[in-house]
Amino acid sequence: MTTTSPLAAHGGTKALDLPQPHYQWPAVTPELDDAVRAQLHRSLSDRDASGVIGEFEAAFARFVGAPHAVSFASGTSAIHAMSRIAGLRPGDAVLAPAYTFFATATPFAYDGIEVRFADADRYGNVTAATLAEKLTPAVRAVIVTHVWGNPCPMDEIVDFCRTNDLVLLEDCSHAHFASWKGRRVGTFGDMAVFSTNQKAITTGEGGVLITGNDRYRELALLFGHYNKRCQKEIDPSSEYYPYAFTGMGLKHRITTLGAAIGVHQLDNAVDIERRRRAVLARFAAGLADNPVIAPAVVPEADGQHGLYVLGLRFNPENASVSRDEFVALCQAEGAAEVDAPGSTRDISPEPLFARRDPFAPWVPSTPPTTELPGVARFADTFIKIPLWGYEGDEPLVAGYLDALAKVSAVVAR
Template identity: 90%
Template sequence: MTTTSVLAAHGGTKALDIPRPHYQWPAVTAELEQAVRAQLHRSLSDRDASGVIGEFEAAFARFVGAPHAVSFASGTSAIHAMSRIAGLRPGDAVIAPAYTFFATATPFAHDGIEVRFADADRYGNVTAATLAEKLTPAVRAVILTHMWGNPCPMDEIVQFCGTHNLLLLEDCSHAHFASWRGRRVGTFGDMAVFSTNQKAITTGEGGVLVTADDRYRELALLFGHYNKRCQKEIHPGAEYYPYAFTGMGLKHRITTLGAAIGVHQLDHAPDIETRRRTILTRYASGLADNPVITPAIVPETDGQHGLYVLGLRFNPANASVSRDEFVALCQAEGATEVDAPGSTRDISTEPLFARRDPFAPWVPRTPPATELPGVAAFADTFIKIPLWGYAGDAPLVDGYLDVLTKVSTAVAR
């Protein structure tokens, strides 16, 4: 046995020896630097949509295929806006994924709205059946996340929400390039939010709310933009126009430099998608016969992956090590971005979700645990790696595939 086939953790040679960092996004090109530099001389603060913020929103609306896009300082603030402009208040409930990044649900809890947590399918997503298990008379809305870029089964979820007269809210933070049966995610719900924090389309920090509803768009402006923009863009005959000067009392505007990065990214969206989809296909092919790990990607007959990261399903019955041991062995081989995520997990027992009074003392209580077998099965076997998408990424793409193959071969039963 040669040292190249012996695992590095056992004294062998690393399969990948490329200095860190292995993944940075966006790719900082001379063209991107020029776009940011030009914006520095154009404006550092826009008070309305006449500059780069408006340009970014228009480009994002075209990208998604939605009539309206309103930018925010973060995806979290955009989800908070969704909650407020939907009219949810203490006493109401929303059904959310138990397996997600916490910001999908925390803005609702911040305002004292009950969050009821739904189980997951084999892709980490909610379904109509898991949502139905959490339905009560207090539920007024559903928020779902297209986890790790895999679109949720939207046909059945749209029908479920329509049958029960529920608002449908989409968290598309992982799914910028995703679609379900030919229709882009973000266009199924009453409103949708995309995070642009280090996602496939990024502004550095930021978020975007998209909707087809004129009223929701104007209320979104009131929530985060206020004053000059609201006075210019909200119809003077609207019942809420008297609030245009002050808005709802908060400002959550994206920065102009972030918007300039976003415009540049959207200009290159076809190239980003092509490169990332090529890499996704390479991994799907390269791992097709791997008994230890398989790509967790929805069938193409149902939907297109959103190209945030590549999710992998670890098959413990076929391995002599645990999922976490497998990750550690890959990292020892030099593939430091192989990861079992900790921030994205079952959030249903976090103390914040036991609060019903947003002004109560911050004394933690743990919500009652519920049975979530789908979440446990998914979270305990999930691994992720980056989906690169820029010139010169081939050594990393190939190197990570070599590491995954080497470690899988060594630990396969």
């Protein structure tokens, strides 16, 4: 690669000079504005599923292809519900990805459950082999994250969980449109959670737990919805029906305005997917011959990408700068959303995961060090950019491709 244009960081002209922010989601169209205003006048609080919350849950279940969906105030609270529904308690352990957003694992640690962290493959995901390395007799469950939209190899993970009699939980927060071998993620496990916080399908803040198990659905209602809804929807013959009035003691309902945004998003899911897949294909084609960076996307023969963001793999052996220097040069070109993520990373050293007593004093301690070479390789070379998907995104897509190409041309060995 060669170029005659100096980098903006070295006094040249920026490849992209468009006003920020470069990415906002959802796109606030007149139709979305109307939907939120209509809900504002309809109801600000639903105590059961007769209104927009029930409409959102039904639409989300159809979207994923699952029998049941229960909404929550956040993906984190929905993962906490999965932990409680699965019956995990102090003394038990759960296998989790070391490379993930921390909320995949923190709800378990909050309750004093041991989190055993598994290594990653070249896409940042756990595999049956990396999970097996961390298996002990205390392990009762597995949670996987389809990180950055790339589906995990679910056929082998399902077999691993069945062989070892483990509850399988999926964190699909990055993977709303993802599938593995033709099957939607979120439908492999006993339960799955989708965050709807600024994701490809958003409610602003929120989360959804999906399951095909009737008992799990009712327990999910007890965990966050209680009172009128639980008394109406839980089988009175169940042993836990006496808890319908109080639930498990917590309230985690999504807001009605958030649910209204979610309904609007799901009504437009086909168009959102079409647009984002087109942008994904545009970047794949534009970066096809780039020796410095390439899309970090699972092969289409294995699965479909979840369309949250586009991950890029930086090839340090082909560059005269480091990954972080490459990111800074792209940002100087005006591509402000080129990013080496900080919140999604190796979370295994965090002091929360050394706690076993949820009521112990909050005195930090350090978990035992564990070797995670796959996580290090992935994290040290990963870059992300937005996957746009709305009217008017073409100048941004073209501009980011120009910025990536310009910087790559200069730093390529």
